[in-house]
Amino acid sequence: MKKPFRFKQFTIHQDRCAMKVGTDGVLLGAWASLEHHPNTVLDIGAGTGVIALQLAQRSHAEVIDAIELDEDAYEQCVENFEASDWGDRLFCYHASVQEFAEEMDETYDLIVSNPPFYVEDVSSGNSARDRARQANTMPFEVLLASAVKLLGDDGEFAVIVPFKEEAHITQLAKTFGLFPKLITRVKGNSAAQIKRSLLQFSFRSQEAITTALTIETERHQYTAEYQALTKDFYLKM
Secondary structure, three states: OOEEEEEEEEOOOOOOOOOOOOOOHHHHHHHOOOOOOOEEEEEOOOOOOOHHHHHHHHHOEEEEEEEOOHHHOOOOOHHHHOOOOOOOOOEEEEEEEEHHHHOOOOEEEEEEOOOOOOOOOOOOHHHHHHHOOOOHHOOOOHHHHHHHHHHHEEEEEEEEEEEHHHHHHHHHHHHHOOEEEEEEEEEEEOOEEEEEEEEEEEEOOOOEEEEEEEEEEEOOOHHHHHHHHHHHHHHHO
């Protein structure tokens, strides 16, 4: 059985989840801006629940909901929520984002998602992992349409995507009336190519604040910026 992943204030059991705790999710959970003081938060495609738990730790939001389609991941997410100090604020729904958006009348102040990335049809031999990783299980158009329906007028939507998809996704978001507010481009080390884009959108057209983040100076030697971002979570930061 895979060992649980221990953070400073909570533990993630992940032996039943296709997608394990990874840098992308933790980055998004640590980075997503709470400057607009969200009281209601939604995590779309919650997996282990790590991002929702990070946002519970970081915020005073009274409602932190999550949606997870995969049954095993959903059950494990619920267990991780219930075992945390914030179980009374966290709730996971077993549903697709389309079903959830159609049935939910309330809106959210902040929506986050670490969506499936792999547009190309790759196979790892693990069908649950492949489903969790491939964008055809939740195309970006579906994610954006659902997010727009579920966001309040002053709500914001934060997501992590491959850098090569950033321009396309930003253009697509504009067709849904969402405009980038914050952009952080992430690379593994100073010599590496930019790998990820952290994006936060709102319904206001504005000049996005654009920054860069480098994770390591060398193997397992983390930059001051990355340490500052994640030190409240990782045990060894």
